Amino acid sequence: MSSLLLSVRDVPLVLDAEGAGRARSIKSDVVDQLSDYILPRLVQLDAPLLAVVGGSTGAGKSTLVNSIVGERVTESGVLRPTTRSPVLVHHPDDAEWFQPDRILPDLPRTSETGNGTYALRLASTTRIPQGLAILDAPDVDSIDKGNRELAAQLLAAADLWLFVTSAARYADQVPWDYLRQAAERSTSVAVVLDRTSDEALIEVRGHLARMMTSRGLSDSPLFTVPESGLDTDGLLPPESVAPMVGWLHELAADPVARQMVVHRTLDGAVRHLVLRAHDVADAMDAQVELAETLFGTADDAYREALDSITRQTADGTLLRGDVLATWQEFVGTGELLSSVEEKVSRIRDRFVGGLTGKRTRSTEIVDAIETSVRVLLVEHAEATAETVARTWGTSPAGRGLVDGAAGLDRASSDFRIRAERAVHDWRQGVIELVRVEGADKRMTAKFLAFGVNGIAVALMVTMLSRATASDEAGAAAIGRKLLDAIFGAAEVDALVARAHDDLVTRAASLLETEVARFHQLLEAPASLRAHQTALREAARKAEYSRHADFLNGEVTS
Incomplete structure (x- = not known):
């Protein structure tokens, strides 16, 4: 009986699903009678x-x-x-x-x-x-x-x-x-x-x-x-x-007559509570169904956001505006360089800027890329939070959850800071990737011309445009040409994929934190099913105990 009390007490019925009010009332009655009568009486039958x-x-x-x-x-x-x-x-x-x-x-x-x-x-x-x-x-x-x-x-x-x-x-x-x-x-x-x-x-x-x-x-x-x-x-x-x-x-x-009264009432109380416990478990079907809908809505929205970020960081969407202008200023807007080696000193000068400690072209391009990626992440986080909050608000249960959590229709207050940190860490990861993979190529003229930072910029630009149909015709093609000349086409494909996967992984981590704000407002469907199963099992054991013990004139807790 103690397990039945714990199981029914732990049942979450927070969602305003159909029949939730009645289920809460039944739950309260079951908890009260177990606590007030059945369990105390079971341990002191001679009272x-x-x-x-x-x-x-x-x-x-x-x-x-x-x-x-x-x-x-x-x-x-x-x-x-x-x-x-x-x-x-x-x-x-x-x-x-x-x-x-x-x-x-x-x-x-x-x-x-x-x-x-x-x-x-x-x-x-x-x-x-x-x-x-x-x-x-x-x-x-x-x-x-x-x-x-x-x-x-x-x-x-x-x-x-x-x-x-x-x-x-x-x-x-x-x-x-x-x-x-x-x-x-x-x-x-x-x-x-x-x-x-x-x-x-x-x-x-x-x-x-x-x-x-x-x-x-x-x-x-x-x-x-x-x-x-x-x-x-x-x-x-x-x-x-x-x-x-x-x-x-x-x-x-008359102790015998007194015990007959107690046993009759106790037996009836247990039998009735077992049935009511099953009623509560049955009512949880609606809780599970509603939780699945709410969880699914949030998960689908943030999954779509991640898919969109994944596409837009590879289809050339971000290779516009400041990013494109700065890149074109660096590589030039004329014909594609036919021989990288012929232009080594010219390109090196553009990257280095001539003076140590001065802001270089590569830094300007990286800053522009970071800003574009960060803005992309923030825009998706804001829009997705608004979408999920609005969709949840169309049902009484979801509306109650949203109304009780201030700011749920916006991205987290610290999202911009976390996004900025994630993008910066990704940038450092790309630089480290180039440093490690280019270790045996650092004495080549092409590598010396661009340096680790310059090659990392070329890799980022190539990544942002790798799914663009006009790859070989645009300004971004120069970056790919330079990378191919240094690493070889096959290795460049692997580097681009690794850089993109790293960015997507960091974006996914950010969005997981955002969707968790919705998740934490209610029990997960799997958890609700576990509560439901535990309650039914406890009720089954209580009924078995009633049959086994009451028929023998004995009661155990």
Whole structure:
């Protein structure tokens, strides 16, 4: 059962998929009942029988509890101080069973009479027998939402319900919704018809009994408490509650009967929760489907962005503007050099600039290339973020995620800096590639003419235009001609491919960081499926345990 609690508690239902609201409510109910009742009861089967007294507003629950106990332990009245402080009455010798680490562990304890906010007030008295505890719960139809939720929580933690109604309220829908849930869970229930006049007693009791039968509660005891005056302590005449008191005392005195009640309720609770756990697992299908759609939208958009960057860094797109102008200024705009060796000194002079430390032509070209690549990366990151955010915003679930993450429709605030660093590192990588591959060619005239930086520039220009149909006719062809003369055509092809692959890899890394901003807003589909599988497996084991252990009259956690 502990694994079921952990599995259902860990289930993420953050997406506003179809049925998500109901699934969250079921999840909360399952977690509460496992925490408040099933697990505490499993580890202390010998604990006193907990009878929770619940019902409608004005049904007389508190008066009934006081009358059953035989003294004032809880305050009556619609606006009584204990409206938000349910009272648990037990024998002094049973006090240890109701410590905070046991039943209802999340509910604060208090021994003070007062209007503590949703605190459980413990009251001990020798008028109640050992083996029995009675808990006065808030009204199930209270106008206060917190009271209604607390009432539901307490009833779910009961071994036995004492459900109190009256001639005026017995047909109300809200109480019957609770009784229907009790029947579904096989919870042990006793119904108390309170505040009923002698004239209406027979008719109302008969109608109520038929309603109980039609709703699966034919085996539940039905007690009637006739309308009567109260004594000076606000208690009903002892004879009015004598049948109920006798029945409760017999349960407390009979360990076998008490265990039968506990086992019936516990077995029904586990069976019902197993079914509800499967309902939660089924609801996760919609979560998985929606997560796949959202993840797929983001992944596809950033994959398309990378594909576009890959194309545009090889099809000549970037070999325009400043890059092209600077390159043409360097190599000249006339006819293609027919003999590189004839022009060695001329080209060397253009690269070196004549003076050490001066800005060279190669530096100008590299700067222009870096700027163009960086701008390309930033433009794609910005456009893709806007596209994904807009697409996600077309569904309620996606819109909720986008609205909760400021700036998601733009690239990361530090993207430009990271892009600049990535492009600069790529440039250094190209230079290092030329340095390593040209190590055995450094004494040739052509290599000496251009140097490592000059050849690296030629390699970058060649890479940016390698998919251009007019390669051999454009200014970029000069770079290829120079590279072929130094390295050979086959080796140049390999160098160009390696330089481009390196740039694409760095771009992919940048975009992976960007798409991760969307990914981190929700669980990955694979993770959701793992949660779903774990929940179903835990529910299956809980059901197996129920069959194996309950049939033998034993329970294990």
